[in-house]
Amino acid sequence: MRIDVITIFPDYLNPLREALLGKAIERDRIAVGVHDLRDWTHDVHRAVDDSPYGGGPGMVMKPQVWGEALDAVCGTGEAPMPRLVVPTPAGRPFDQRTAIRWSAEPWLIFACGRYEGIDQRVIDDAATRMPVEEVSIGDYVLVGGEVAALVMIEAVARLLPGVLGNPLSAEQDSFSDGLLEGPCYTRPEVWRGHAVPDVLRSGNHAAIDRWRRDQALARTYRRRPDLLAALPEGDLDKADRAQ
Numbered sequence: 001m002r003i004d005v006i007t008i009f010p011d012y013l014n015p016l017r018e019a020l021l022g023k024a025i026e027r028d029r030i031a032v033g034v035h036d037l038r039d040w041t042h043d044v045h046r047a048v049d050d051s052p053y054g055g056g057p058g059m060v061m062k063p064q065v066w067g068e069a070l071d072a073v074c075g076t077g078e079a080p081m082p083r084l085v086v087p088t089p090a091g092r093p094f095d096q097r098t099a100i101r102w103s104a105e106p107w108l109i110f111a112c113g114r115y116e117g118i119d120q121r122v123i124d125d126a127a128t129r130m131p132v133e134e135v136s137i138g139d140y141v142l143v144g145g146e147v148a149a150l151v152m153i154e155a156v157a158r159l160l161p162g163v164l165g166n167p168l169s170a171e172q173d174s175f176s177d178g179l180l181e182g183p184c185y186t187r188p189e190v191w192r193g194h195a196v197p198d199v200l201r202s203g204n205h206a207a208i209d210r211w212r213r214d215q216a217l218a219r220t221y222r223r224r225p226d227l228l229a230a231l232p233e234g235d236l237d238k239a240d241r242a243q
């Protein structure tokens with residue numbers, strides 16, 4: 001997979017070079033390009049923003065600069081087709097399904113906006129040449145899209161073959177069955193007077209699987225009842241309903 005990020009703060013993306021992702025990049029599982037939006041300005045102040053039409057607070061990112069940056073990064077439309085992702089509070093919610101869908105993409109480009117946002121015509125114009133998704137990582141406002149891009153890139157990259165140590169855990173992680181992960185334990189058996197639940201040391205794997213499912217259901221019911229409501233009918237087997 002190729003990932004490009006366009007931003008006015010390229011150093012914000014340095015964490016991509018660390019640890020897990022750093023290894024994946026070294027092994028050429030992922031090619032990451034980070035581009036400074038200001039490289040496509042032509043004025044002495046290297047301006048990327050201007051006042052909003054219609055008035056109101058803050059500034060809007062200029063279309064010309066973004067247009068030239070995207071033209072340069074996307075190239076002349078040669079294969080493969082990139083998918084443009086714009087992190088924004090006004091976007092569709094990003095979730096594990098989105099991460100899984102994007103992990104099959106050959107090329108993702110993240111446009112990191114700041115200020116009040118990017119002139120809408122940049123998105124509308126790009127959408128005439130490639131798929132564009134305006135995506136939110138949560139209902140709060142950040143200063144810029146860079147941190148959101150890091151979140152989404154990590155969620156996608158960990159699904160790629162050879163990026164994670166243990167490929168199995170990507171399948172079994174939270175949300176893979178639509179529920180929250182239950183509690184987990186490791187040694188010692190008793191720590192500060194807190195013992196590990198006996199079932200987990202019983203060696204009875206049917207009982208362990210049942211206990212884990214019960215814990216996941218209970219936690220999901222308490223913390224995210226919306227996820228329960230979203231489960232396909234058949235997913236809750238009759239043993240679950242006995243809860």
Ligand SMILES: COc1cccc(COC(=O)c2cn[nH]c2)c1
Pocket residue numbers: 086087088089112113114115116117118135136137138139140141142143144145146148
């Ligand atoms: C593109 O326009 C804007 C405008 C304002 C902030 C941002 C950065 O993204 C977020 O704040 C965000 C993303 N998901 N949840 C919050 C982008």
